[in-house]
Amino acid sequence: MTRITSKPIIxxxxxxGKIFVNDDQDVKQISKHDLMGYKANAADVYTKSEVDxxxxxxxxxxxxxxxxxxxxxxxxxxxxxxxxAVTDAQYTAISNGTFADLFVGDYWTIGGINWVIAGxxxxxxxxxxxxxxxxxxxxxxxxxxxxKMNDSNVTTGAYVGSAMYTTNLASAxxxxxxxxxxxxxxxxxxxxxxxxxxxPSGGMWADSTVDLMTEVMVYGxxxxxxxxxGSVLPTNYAVENSQLPLFAQNAAMIKIRQDYWLRDAVSASxxxxxxxxxxxxxxxxxxxxxxxxxxxxx
Numbered sequence: 048m049t050r051i052t053s054k055p056i057i058x059x060x061x062x063x064g065k066i067f068v069n070d071d072q073d074v075k076q077i078s079k080h081d082l083m084g085y086k087a088n089a090a091d092v093y094t095k096s097e098v099d100x101x102x103x104x105x106x107x108x109x110x111x112x113x114x115x116x117x118x119x120x121x122x123x124x125x126x127x128x129x130x131x132a133v134t135d136a137q138y139t140a141i142s143n144g145t146f147a148d149l150f151v152g153d154y155w156t157i158g159g160i161n162w163v164i165a166g167x168x169x170x171x172x173x174x175x176x177x178x179x180x181x182x183x184x185x186x187x188x189x190x191x192x193x194x195k196m197n198d199s200n201v202t203t204g205a206y207v208g209s210a211m212y213t214t215n216l217a218s219a220x221x222x223x224x225x226x227x228x229x230x231x232x233x234x235x236x237x238x239x240x241x242x243x244x245x246x247p248s249g250g251m252w253a254d255s256t257v258d259l260m261t262e263v264m265v266y267g268x269x270x271x272x273x274x275x276x277g278s279v280l281p282t283n284y285a286v287e288n289s290q291l292p293l294f295a296q297n298a299a300m301i302k303i304r305q306d307y308w309l310r311d312a313v314s315a316s317x318x319x320x321x322x323x324x325x326x327x328x329x330x331x332x333x334x335x336x337x338x339x340x341x342x343x344x345x
Contacts, residue, residue, distance in 0.1 A: 116145035118168035118181070124296035126152035133344070138230055142345045144168070144181035151292045152300070154188065157226050161188035163300065165293035170343065173286040174235025175252045182232055182345040184291060186260070190305050190337030191219050200331035202312040205239035205247050209318075209332070211259065211308065212238075219340050220257045231256055232343045237284045238310075245314040246273045247282040257342045259310035261287050262319050262327070264341065265294055265301055270327040271319050272311035291341075306330075307337030 065076045114120035129137070133155055140147040146167055154163040165184040173179070194215035196202075206212055224231055233254050241249030262272050267290030273281035294301050302325040311319040313329045320336055322328040330336065 116147070118144070118146065118166075118171070121146040121150050121167050122292040123150055124152040124293070125150035126154070126297070129153050129155045131156055133227070133230070138345070141167075141183050142181055146181075146183075149183070152297060158222070160191070162186075162226070163188050163293060165291040165341065167292075169289075169291060170234050170236075170286065176235055179232055179234035179343060180345060182234075182343040184341055184343055185227075186291075186293065186300075186341045187339055188300070189303055190307050190339050191222060192338055193335045194218075194308075194338050195333055195335050196308060196318045197332040200316040200333050202242050202245075202315055202318060202332055205242050205249075205312045206259070206310040206318075207238050207240035207251065207253070209312075211310075211338075216257060216259075216338065216340065219338055223257050223340075223342055227342075227344050230344045232345050234343060236286050239282050239312060241282070242312060242315065244279075246279050247312060250282040250284055257340045259308055260291075260339070260341050261285060262309055262311050263287055263289065264291050265309065265321060266290065266327060267295060269311070271313040271317075271329045273313065301325075305337050305339075307339040 063078075065078050067074055067076050114123075127150065129149075136147075137149060140149055149164060149167075151164055151166060154161045156162075162185050165186045167183055168181055169184045170179050170182065171177075194211060196209045196211045196215075198210060202209070233256050235252055236255045236258070237250055238253050238255075238258075239247040239250045241247070262269050263285065264287045273279075273283070275281065275283075301321060303321075304323050306323045306328075307321050309319040309321065313319050316331055317329040318332055320328050320330050
């Protein structure tokens with residue numbers, strides 16, 4: 048008996064031809080008709096040129112899918128390198144709310160830091176005065192530097208009363224303002240400014256340009272930050288009440304192998320941090336850890 052593998056190779060198969068397959072145990076056959084499948088309207092098979100045409104049309108359709116010109120359509124992770132400066136066209140796309148060719152995770156490398164888009168219109172309609180129009184929230188991919196929340200392990204005055212808020216963010220504000228200039232936008236947020244028995248007990252509306260993030264912004268929930276326990280109602284009126292899209296869609300952007308501060312005071316001595324081992328954590332306010340703030344541009 049002649050082995051199948053000894054037969055000559057052909058480059059075409061007739062419409063009535065069959066293919067024989069040797070699976071090392073048995074020989075089976077399939078007709079060209081069954082291999083290629085039916086057309087929707089007839090029993091004829093697709094020709095190669097028809098298949099190629101359909102493949103090309105499908106590829107064109109996929110390539111031509113265009114996101115709608117709104118924040119929701121662009122709050123999707125892409126992670127594309129955007130260059131060494133924000134262009135005028137990119138600023139315009141942010142300020143007019145089209146966000147053309149900009150997506151979450153996209154970043155610019157400026158001054159040795161990757162500045163990453165964390166979300167679009169995150170602060171829309173927020174504040175005692177809604178002063179912020181269309182915008183992009185930006186966070187550095189890594190810490191800018193290290194600093195203390197306070198000189199001792201106290202949380203008196205919560206975030207607003209901390210040395211971080213009053214003094215230690217100054218270097219970050221200078222760096223960010225120097226890069227983004229007048230495109231760095233101020234907006235209104237609610238900040239905790241008092242503590243009582245380890246719970247935030249007071250707050251205030253404040254202008255914000257550059258500030259530390261919260262547990263909710265990073266994790267999407269509270270882990271150590273104070274919550275109501277049936278008798279105590281902590282001051283939790285933050286406008287940052289949902290997770291930033293960057294962290295929701297790429298957890299690796301939370302866990303950067305660096306410790307960094309969050310602005311939540313979690314007791315009379317501790318503020319929340321993101322731990323370098325990927326854990327949520329808290330530490331004494333006098334420890335020196337990473338400063339990784341968030342801010343808005345438009």
